[in-house]
Amino acid sequence: MVYLSPMFDLPPADEPFTFDELQKAARNHGLPLEAMRYDITPAGLHYLLIHFDIPVTDAASWRLAIGGNVDQPLSLSLDDIRSRPVRTLAVTMECAGNGRVRMPNRKQSQPWIVEAVGTAEWTGTPLAGVLADAGVKPDSVELVFSGVDRGVQGDVEQDYERALTIEEAMRDDVMLVWAMNGQSLLPQHGAPLRLIVPGWYGMASVKWLNRIEAVTEPFQGYQQAVAYRVQAHEDDPGEPLDRIKVRALMAPPGIVEFPSTRRIVDAGSVRLTGRAWSGFAPIVRVEVGVDGSWHEADLDPAPGPYAWQAWSSTWQAERGEHLLSCRATDAAGNTQPLEPFWNVQGMANNYVQTVPVTVR
Ligand SMILES: Nc1nc2c(c(=O)[nH]1)N[C@H]1C(S)=C(S)[C@@H](COP(=O)(O)O)O[C@H]1N2
Ligand SMILES: [Mo]
Numbered sequence: 001m002v003y004l005s006p007m008f009d010l011p012p013a014d015e016p017f018t019f020d021e022l023q024k025a026a027r028n029h030g031l032p033l034e035a036m037r038y039d040i041t042p043a044g045l046h047y048l049l050i051h052f053d054i055p056v057t058d059a060a061s062w063r064l065a066i067g068g069n070v071d072q073p074l075s076l077s078l079d080d081i082r083s084r085p086v087r088t089l090a091v092t093m094e095c096a097g098n099g100r101v102r103m104p105n106r107k108q109s110q111p112w113i114v115e116a117v118g119t120a121e122w123t124g125t126p127l128a129g130v131l132a133d134a135g136v137k138p139d140s141v142e143l144v145f146s147g148v149d150r151g152v153q154g155d156v157e158q159d160y161e162r163a164l165t166i167e168e169a170m171r172d173d174v175m176l177v178w179a180m181n182g183q184s185l186l187p188q189h190g191a192p193l194r195l196i197v198p199g200w201y202g203m204a205s206v207k208w209l210n211r212i213e214a215v216t217e218p219f220q221g222y223q224q225a226v227a228y229r230v231q232a233h234e235d236d237p238g239e240p241l242d243r244i245k246v247r248a249l250m251a252p253p254g255i256v257e258f259p260s261t262r263r264i265v266d267a268g269s270v271r272l273t274g275r276a277w278s279g280f281a282p283i284v285r286v287e288v289g290v291d292g293s294w295h296e297a298d299l300d301p302a303p304g305p306y307a308w309q310a311w312s313s314t315w316q317a318e319r320g321e322h323l324l325s326c327r328a329t330d331a332a333g334n335t336q337p338l339e340p341f342w343n344v345q346g347m348a349n350n351y352v353q354t355v356p357v358t359v360r
Contacts, residue, residue, distance in 0.1 A: 011101050021111040030115025036251045036275045039303055040090060043181050046118030048188050049095050049110060051160055052151030055208050059192035068213035071135030078192050081176055084125040089173060089198060090307035092119040092277045096201035096228055096241045099349030103340040114249055114353050119307050122196045124177030128170045136166060136214045143169045144219050145195050146211040156222045162206050163219035173198045198306035199243050199279035203228045231344040244279030245350040246336055248286050248311065248328035253357060263357045270315045274326055277308035281331035286311040289325030317359045324355040
């Protein structure tokens with residue numbers, strides 16, 4: 001069965017990693033998978049994805065401008081925003097490009113294997129209240145969120161910008177956020193203010209947020225109309241990405257051999273643990289695969305509607321080489337595929353993880 005080959009988690013030999021990919025991997029780190037043992041990911045272990053440079057910002061002078069097609073344009077300080085109703089929500093965030101290198105013919109971009117995920121407790125205020133104060137006019141179709149980070153992508157110079165429909169932006173769990181795990185946002189996570197769109201892939205959660213604009217035509221910015229789309233071929237305009245597809249990952253069992261990254265486990269009863277999440281519905285089932293045969297895992301209750309769930313399973317490990325897998329299913333009936341689903345940008349590739357293990 002092809003999906004059980006550990007080589008399937010690596011690019012084919014004729015597609016070596018490039019210097020550009022190494023540079024991105026060194027800047028934007030993933031979650032060390034053993035950190036899935038924490039319910040809430042410590043901030044320094046949460047994955048990072050930053051397209052351009054991390055801007056140096058000043059919380060004291062920061063302003064959030066809300067304008068465009070609104071009745072009352074606003075310019076809010078951080079204190080203005082922090083004096084609004086406060087809410088804290090545990091949210092699992094994942095990059096839409098997670099799994100990119102596990103697909104043949106990959107696009108040269110951030111070379112995620114499976115580790116672009118983390119769960120933080122985000123503190124902020126519901127966006128809907130701020131929008132109500134600004135009075136978004138009824139003929140508006142979207143809100144455009146802009147960060148102050150600027151760069152070039154696809155030959156287009158741009159601020160990092162993404163849009164949401166009015167309906168999506170008005171969801172009561174979409175928040176303007178100033179704290180992560182009870183501390184002010186770190187520079188790399190969007191200090192002093194970011195958007196959090198629970199359930200969606202990370203690209204929607206704009207960091208270093210300083211402008212929100214109501215528009216009457218769908219936004220055609222680069223990160224909306226070109227990037228973050230599932231394209232069947234280069235000329236296909238593709239479908240936009242939104243909610244996070246179902247996935248389970250395993251915390252690496254046993255101990256690791258450095259530098260091969262092979263896992264070494266003692267024979268006998270081994271407790272396998274991990275996390276599972278979906279932006280569509282709660283997780284209802286996790287199965288653990290041992291050399292291709294699947295067993296039901298135990299599932300802990302969800303710590304919140306948008307946070308990952310812990311799973312566990314006991315494995316009677318016998319001496320030799322083994323391949324472990326895990327596969328989640330959500331209440332909407334979505335389950336993980338056993339093979340990659342190819343698309344040009346290497347997006348949303350949630351096929352099952354395979355962990356090679358040596359039992360001694
Ligand atoms: N301004 C800005 N916001 C951004 C990005 C960015 O490059 N610039 N990257 C996005 C992407 S693609 C992801 S996956 C998440 C990552 O958030 P994190 O680095 O806090 O984990 O931020 C999103 N928000
Ligand atoms: Mo991302």
